[in-house]
Amino acid sequence: MKLPVMPPVSPMLAKSVPTIPPGASYEPKWDGFRCIIFRDGDDVEFGSRNEKPMTRYFPELVEAVKAELPERCVLDGEIVIATTDGLDFDALQQRIHPAVSRVTMLSEQTPASFVAFDLLALGDDDYTGRPFSERRAALEKALKKAKAPIHLTPTTTDLDVANRWFVELEGAHLDGVIAKPLGGTYQPDKRTMFKIKHVRTADCVLAGFRWHKTSTEAQPLVGSLLLGLYSEENKLQHVGVVGSFTAKRRAELVDDLEPLLAVDSDGHPWQEWANAEAHAGQRLPGNVSRWNATKDLSFVPLRPERVLEVKYEHMEGTRFRHLAHFVRWRDDRTPESCTYEQLEQPLTYALNDIVPGLGGLR
Structure with a gap:
């Protein structure tokens, strides 16, 4: 060449x-x-x-x-x-x-x-x-x-x-x-x-977190918070994560989240995360990364009792397309009120109307 x-x-x-x-x-x-x-x-x-x-x-x-x-x-x-x-x-x-x-x-x-x-x-x-x-x-x-x-x-x-x-x-x-x-x-x-x-906002249920890659036993640090929304079937669907915290805030979150720690995963909405077959039918947070098969995506389950507001750009199916951003805690909201119904629905538009011939399959 x-x-x-x-x-x-x-x-x-x-x-x-x-x-x-x-x-x-x-x-x-x-x-x-x-x-x-x-x-x-x-x-x-x-x-x-x-x-x-x-x-x-x-x-x-x-x-x-x-x-x-x-x-x-x-x-x-x-x-x-x-x-x-x-x-x-x-x-x-x-x-x-x-x-x-x-x-x-x-x-x-x-x-x-x-x-x-x-x-x-x-x-x-x-x-x-x-x-x-x-x-x-x-x-x-x-x-x-x-x-x-x-x-x-x-x-x-x-x-x-x-x-x-x-x-x-x-x-x-x-x-x-x-x-x-x-x-x-x-x-x-x-x-x-x-x-x-x-850029939009949504109120989501906090249902777990992952440790930061630099976290140690001596200095534990929270890496990301796992977000959920309730579906029409009243199932808590994993919709994305919040990250991009400062090192100081990652350390503070360890103490903030301790009262929500689940004794074990039994009864947690995502208790099947380790079952590979479960991922075929729903979005669970323990799925293997397609980009890095060795990446540890296991998480620490939390009782889904707290709500936080996040900023997001748009949805890809049932989840946030990109990393969401923390706005504030919403202690005035109940987890059960965090449903997909709150999300703004964009106007539909055909790709063929944008670029002729790019109509696609299905």
Whole structure:
């Protein structure tokens, strides 16, 4: 492979801002795997956010790249799995698997798509030093005849349209809106773009915690708090965790949580967490990490008697898509009142209306 921009490349990043800034180019924020595609003839490599190659996990996209992209190019974008209900991040995570046979099977059952949103190189030309407006124009020209599963993200310079996207596109499981300075160059690993994401609050039941990785017997530290919400069947569903505490607060939480310690796990809503078969039917906190099979996800059960308010961005099925953030204790709320009904439901929106041809499966 011989390109003007060679792998590995860290993708350009975005910093969070509370509102959509004026005077920029706006596009949907896709919820998938960030990927920089390098193509030099039949040589294709997919670079990830951490610069590690993901090529082997998406054989169907390798063939699509050879069929639909220019002979020599470097593109920045997002790998997604689209369904009729929107983007499916859980299905995308399943694609990261060590077995070739399973990767092959999933590439047929849940094929992925690539949504391009920036151009780093084309032919012998390095575009990273050029303004985004010029890179976008060249990207549109390069992908003019590209067909699914290769797509071009829509953009607009109309602030009113961007604000409408922010509200409407969440129903298709998109993350929010990205704003790019029209004159900005491509700067790897620099937060020169802006991201505007949804932030909401929910009252959750505290049902357990995990020790911090640096915790010792002499200095115990709480790592994360395990959150639950009651389903319509009155079952406490594990919905996510709260972390990101200071070292001082992690030590204080050890004493704060001691009165809630369960004598044993019998009778705890998640007492079956150690039973692998139980994970097939519900979301339990003791499941094995798909990203690190050696990671200890066991937890300390607590009596589900205390409520806390957390900030979250959006839901992925029945759980929080990202790490939630602690807001405050809600001793005025009963655990039984913490149900899914309190969660705001975004407007539904079809992916086909955002990017034609990205309608997905099912």
